[in-house]
Amino acid sequence: MIGTRQKELLKEIVEEYVKTARPVGSKTLCKKFKCSSATIRNDMATLENLGYLEKTHISSGRIPSEEGYRYYVDNLMEAKKISGEDMLKLQTIFNNKELELDDAISKSLEIISDITNYTSVILGKESSDNRLQKVEVVPIDSRQLIAIVITDTGHVENKSIVLEENIPTEEISKTTELLNKMLIGTPIDEVPSKLEFEIKPVIRNYIENYEVVYNAFYNALSNFTSERDVKFTGKTNILKQPEFSTVDDVKNIISKFESKDMVSKIEETNDEVKVYIGSENEIDDNVTVVKTKYKVGGREGSIAIIGPKRMEYERVVSMLEYIKEHIEGGKEDKLEKEEQ
Amino acid sequence: MIGTRQKELLKEIVEEYVKTARPVGSKTLCKKFKCSSATIRNDMATLENLGYLEKTHISSGRIPSEEGYRYYVDNLMEAKKISGEDMLKLQTIFNNKELELDDAISKSLEIISDITNYTSVILGKESSDNRLQKVEVVPIDSRQLIAIVITDTGHVENKSIVLEENIPTEEISKTTELLNKMLIGTPIDEVPSKLEFEIKPVIRNYIENYEVVYNAFYNALSNFTSERDVKFTGKTNILKQPEFSTVDDVKNIISKFESKDMVSKIEETNDEVKVYIGSENEIDDNVTVVKTKYKVGGREGSIAIIGPKRMEYERVVSMLEYIKEHIEGGKEDKLEKEEQ
DNA sequence: TATTAGCACTAAGAAAGGAAGAGTGCTAAA
DNA sequence: TTTAGCACTCTTCCTTTCTTAGTGCTAATA
DSSP states (O other), X not given: OOOHHHHHHHHHHHHHHHHHOSOBOTGGGHHHXXXXXXXXXXXXXXXXXXXXEEESSTTSOEEEOHHHHHHIIIIISOTTOOOHHHHHHHHHHHHOTTSOHXXXXXXXXXXXXXXXXXXXXXXXXXXXXXXXXXXXXXXXXXXXXXXXXXXXXXXXXXXXXXXXXXXXXXXXXXXXXXHHHHHTTOBGGGHHXXXXXXXXXXXXXXXXXXXXXXXXXXXXXXXXXXXXXXXXXXXXXXXXXXXOOSHHHHHXXXXXXXXXXXXXXXXXXXXXXXXXXXXXSSSOTXXXXXXXXXXXXXXXXEEEEEEESSOOHHHHHHHHHHHHHIIIIIHHHHHHHHHO | OOOHXXXXXXXXXXXXXXXXXXXXXXXXXXXXHTSOHHHHHHHHHXXXXXXXXXXXXXXXXXXXXXXXXXXXXXXXXXXXXXXXXXXXXXXXXXXXXXXXXXXXXXXXXXXXXXXXXXXXXXXXXXXXXXXXXXXXXEEOSSSEEXXXXXXXXXXXXXXXXXOSSOOOHHHHHHHHHHHHXXXXXXXGGGHHHHIIIIIHHHHHHHOTTHHHHHXXXXXXXXXXTOOOEEEEEOTTGGGGSTTOOSHHHHHHHHHHHHSTTHHHHHOOOSSSOEEEEGGGSSSOTTEEEXXXXXXXXXXXXXXXXXXXXXXXXXXXXXXXXXXXXXXXXXXXXXXXXXXX
């Protein structure tokens, strides 16, 4: 079992290492713990046996292992303890009620990236329970149409429709009218099934060449909402961290950032602020990812901060918690006010 | 003046250095020129005096200077000489008449990036002479509208409009109707002035609270087309080049790529394929940028290939020329066919 | 029993030296 | 104009040495 002083010691070592990026030696901690280096060394050895500390070589100081960081995050750090200075910076954003939600989120992540030198990512999309407000179809030429879909939160998306054969304009406008009649108010993720099971049977009776028309519209409307906004802030910040000191490290992490499945690895399903240290995340063993999900006012998505494992956990977690609370809480206040 | 053998020599040195990335020594070129290393050395010294060659240190072989590359590009390389293999790869794309223009361009740049290991960028936008086809306005709530603008080439853009005070629905739809009547067929870059000088005076007579409405619409419609598509292919490719062998080099070039004004530095105003070597380009002294402008079928923009100064100039220039010719020529053929 | 002093030991990192190799410039001869 | 020859220069790689910051272990101490 881990003793009280040992816990304190682990906490101190993590924080010291986070600050300096150098292995922590026993002497450094003497004053703090008012005991000799030998005592510290004994405790360090215990913590190493428990798997919380590592050495870079046989006679080096200690650095936290992945388990060490994990223990720190779970048991030692004081989350929710956002510093006054950090809070102040974020407050200026959330006090500005003019700001749109998306802008507020990106501005606050810009601040985090700026003051921490980590990389942050916002992954956003339309909430899947937003409802379809209007379908508009504009002809471009005899075979090409543009379908525009608008949701009740004001999100607009458009798709080009290519018809396999010429269809009279009236057929198109009849279909559009029908779609509007039957689809308005439908949550967008239910649109495909409603098309298939409710609209298709009806269209069949109204429209001459219904298969061509139906297929074209189905393709356009069912792939809606597949696109996601992704915004990186400070993509190169993480390169400033001393852990990326060799060319290969840098190339490696950059190519991970650029890779196609990066986006899917940012998504967070959990509702709290979660910390994924090293091998716990799918991006790279050398980084820590702090993520959370948000959902408010027709928008939902994930926010992630990516930094070295040697990360200022307390700071990042507490700032992310603060942001999450304020975008979800704060913006609901705002919506209520507007409704009055 | 530069003699014939010296030209040959410079050409050979550029090409050898491009291939190997190591300074070229006099011995290497003996067989090729059927003379002794001393002769080569004399000529090299001349070329160095003329500013076309450099040494990395006093007893090293020679590498081309920026002027050397420039001379090579202007006088020595055989452009238009695309290799059969490269041509074949590009042909498969341009023969595929199914492909949309944008896709054809990005596919061909993917190929270039793949086979050369350089980075390519496409900067595209709607042509400024495209014409407005339709304006649609959808209300979201009492104060918020979505304006959707469609051009004759099927490009759609939308902007949210926030009204400063409540405006009756009829006023909005009257305005929309008016806009459609007066703006259809207007080239999009003429929309702002037409709003100001033709629409504003008319609106004044029809609409109660015309200033609020006019301002809201003006903001929405005049900032249209400001957004540009940017697509990088192989952003990390250039890191594979041996010139980026130190961490600082890599970090430096990456941060240039990420910087905000990168996009503006890609734009090419010249109609030919142009080569910007080292300090000639604004991105970074250590890279060469090969750029060209294209304009076809409602789209226009620039294409750029970014690689080390030690670039396969002949290959890149000839491939880019081939692509430019084919997207502009080829797609016009296609358009004509479709019109028949 | 927990702490401490002392000491032998280890690895990293920086500095210095040396040898090999690739290439040059210059001189003088062909 | 070309070439052979030679002294010279730098880079690169390898080895050695020294310093330093740290360790583990043992034995003494509170």
